[in-house]
Structures are given as structure tokens and as C-alpha cells.
Amino acid sequence: MVHFVGAGPGAEDLITIRGKELLEKADVIIYAGSLVNPGLLKYAKEGCEIHDSAKLTLGEVVEIASGACEQGKDVVRLHTGDPSIYGAIREQMDAFDELHISYDVTPGVSSFCGAAAALNLEYTLPTVSQSVIITRMDGRTAVPEKESLEALSEHESTMVFFLSAGDTKRLSERLIAAGRRPGTPCAIVYKATWPDEKKFRCTLETLPEVAAENGIEKTALIIVGDVVEPSEYEKSKLYDPGFTTGYRKGTDS
Template identity: 75%
Template sequence: MVHFVGAGPGATDLITIRGQRLLQEADVIIYAGSLVNPELLEFAQNKCEIYNSALLSLEEVIDIMKKADQKKQDVVRLHTGDPSIYGAIREQMDELDKLGIVYDDTPGVSSFCGAAAALNLEYTLPGVSQSVIITRMEGRTKVPEKESVEALSSHEATMVFFLSAGDVEGLCTRLIASGRQPDTPCALVYKASWQDEKKFVSTLEKLPEIAKEQGINKTALIIVGDVVSTGNYEKSKLYDKDFETLFRGKK
């Protein structure tokens, strides 16, 4: 059986208990070597076969899975963060469906959650923003026109940009051109939860300079929105003494 497992944002103790158990029991591990913390491989058995998918094509990954399945071996396909976000898992699952190979999916802590934790940030502050848009700038992978930076920015919701640290200046320029104010709060979080994590809070007009000075052009998330600056917001109704809930009356 093939187990797709979310490795979490980086720190080894942020993988789920289920994910750790599957790593410990796996006969074969195929991990995203360019992004997954290699220390997670220490959970593997001595006899486990380990492959770095950064060196493999889709066909080669599937071939490893196929051969392992023929031997009745358990495979862990270890993806960074949570596999459902920019994990390219659907194409693998479709190939496994064609081959009749059974698989399941174990979620992981996404790096956008790890970045929020690094900043002690709440994405959904009452009175500020109640929506989070997870997106990316286009690169070799195209982005639908209706999901362009400009189109999504018009909602003025909290935005989290994956896979966009290679052009922080271009991103900030486009956001400002689309109507976001130059002083809009934003943050740059490099390798959230890793030992060499870096985090910077700034504004749209100043963030490109910070990214350039720090040499950050990959493995970083960009968060845009007023929630980054936690000044003015409304307190939650859930804990308001004058607000009645199913479990608590007014006090």
C-alpha cells in the first residue's frame, strides 16, 4: 500500500503521530528531497529503501511504487507540509488508480500554519479579515487568469503566497498596482519551524529590499494583509461574557 504523508513545515516534531508511525513501518520511502527535512528519515527502519524524488520523474516514482506493491511492501510518499497544497499528488494518485494500487493520504501541518506560528499571528481576526487566500505567482506552472494576483487582491482578504519568493519585488509591485496600499502590512517567513528559520515583518513597499538584503529567494512564504499588524480588531464573540452560546449563558 502507498501512504501519502504530510511531513509538516520542517521541524521533525511537527509531523503527525500517524505520519511518524507510517515512516517507522515503511519498507520504502520516497521523499521530496528539496523540501522535506532529511532528519525525518531517521524514523525509518534500517532495512528501508529510501529515494529522493527531487532526482526522479513521475514515471520513475510510480515505477518504484509499482515494484514495491508487487512485493507487498508499504510505501510512504513523504511530501512537505500538507500534501494537498502544491503537492502534485493528484497525478500520482491517478496513475496508482490505473494500476489498481491502493493508497491513502495522511494530512500534515502546512507551512502556512507554520509561518503563522512563527509570527504568533491569527489569520482570521474579527473586524479585520475572515478569509485567507492561498495562492502563488505564475512561473513554469500557469495560474488561471481569474486567479491572478490582481484579481485575488481585489478581495482585500489575507493573502498567503507560496512559491513566489523568487520575485518578491514583482509581487509587491503588482499588489500595489492592483490597489493595495504601499504601507499594507506583510511578512516574509523563511523555512518556518526549521532551525534556520527567519521572519521579517514589513510593508509592501519595503519587503523587496528586505528579501534582497537577506538573500531570500526560495523556501519562504509571503503573507499580506492587516492581520500581520495586530493593532485594531474585535474580540471574539465566543468568549464574550455578554454573548450566549449553546454551552454558556450570559454572565
């Protein structure tokens, strides 16, 4: 059987208990070496066969996994963050379906959550932003036209950009041209939760300069929106003494 496991954002202790236990039992581990913290491999048992998928094609990943499954071995496919976000797992699942290989998924802590923790940031503040758009800028891989950053920016919701740190100048210019204020608060978080994590607050206008000054070109998330530096916001109704919930009666009732 193949177990897709989310490795978490980087820190070794941010993998889930279930994910760690699957690593400890695995006969074969195929991990995303370009992004997954190699320190997680210390959980592998003696004799475990380990492959770095950064050096492999889809066909080679499937061949290794299917060959192991035919021998009755357990395989862990270790992805960075949570496998459901830019994990390219659907194509692997489809291949395993064709081969009648069973699989399951263990979720992980996404790097966008790790970035928020690094910044002590809440993405959803009442009266500021109640939605988070997780997206990426088009590059060698296109995005659907209706999901261009210009189209998405019209909502003025909190935006979290994956896979876009390589061209912050174009990202900044396009968002400003689409109507986002040059002074819109931003943050860039490099390798969230890793020992060498870096984090910087800036504005949409100064984003390219901050990224360049600190040599950030990849492995970073970019957060755009007023939640990065909220001037004011409405407190949650959940803890308002006047607000009645299913667990307590409010003073305004």
C-alpha cells in the same frame, strides 16, 4: 499500499504521530528531498529503501512505488507540509488508480500554519480579515486567469503566497498596481519551524528590499494583510460574557 504522508513544515517533531508510525513501518520511502527535512528519515527502519524524488520524474516515482507494491511492500510517499497544498499528489493518485494500487493520505501541518506560529499571528481577526487566500504568483507554471493575484487582491483578505519568493519585486509591484496600499503590512518567513528559520515583518512596498537584504529567494512564504500588524480588531464573540452559546448563557440574554 502507498501512504501519502505530510511531513509537516520542517521541524522533526511536527510530523503527526500517524505519519511517524507509517515512516517507522515503511519498506520503501520516497521523500521530497528538495523540501522535506532529511532528519525525518531517522524514523525509517533498518533496511528501508529510500529514494529522493527531487531527482525523479513522475514516471520514475510511480515505477518505484508500483514495483514495491507488487512485492507486497508498504510505501510512504513523504511530502512537505500537507500533501494537499502544492503537493502534486493528484497526478500520482491518478497513476495509481490506473494501476489498481491502493493508497491513503495522512495530513500534515502546512508551512502556512508554521509561518503563523513563527510570527505569533492569527490569520482570521474579526473586523480585519475573516478569509485566507492561499495562492502563488504565476511563473513557469501558469495560474488560471480568474485567480491572478490582481483578481484575488480585490477581496483585500489575508493572502499567503507559496512559491513566490523568487520575485518579490514583481509581486509587490503587481499588488500595489492592483490597489493594495504600499504600506500594507507583510511578513516573509524563510523555512518556517526549521532550525535556520528567518522571519521579517515589513510592508508591501519594502518587501523586495527586505528579501534581498536577507538573501531570501526560495523556501519562504509571504503573508500580505493587516493581520500581520493589526492596529485594532473586534474580540471574538465566543468568549464575550454577553454572548449566549450552546454551552453557556450570556449576560445580554
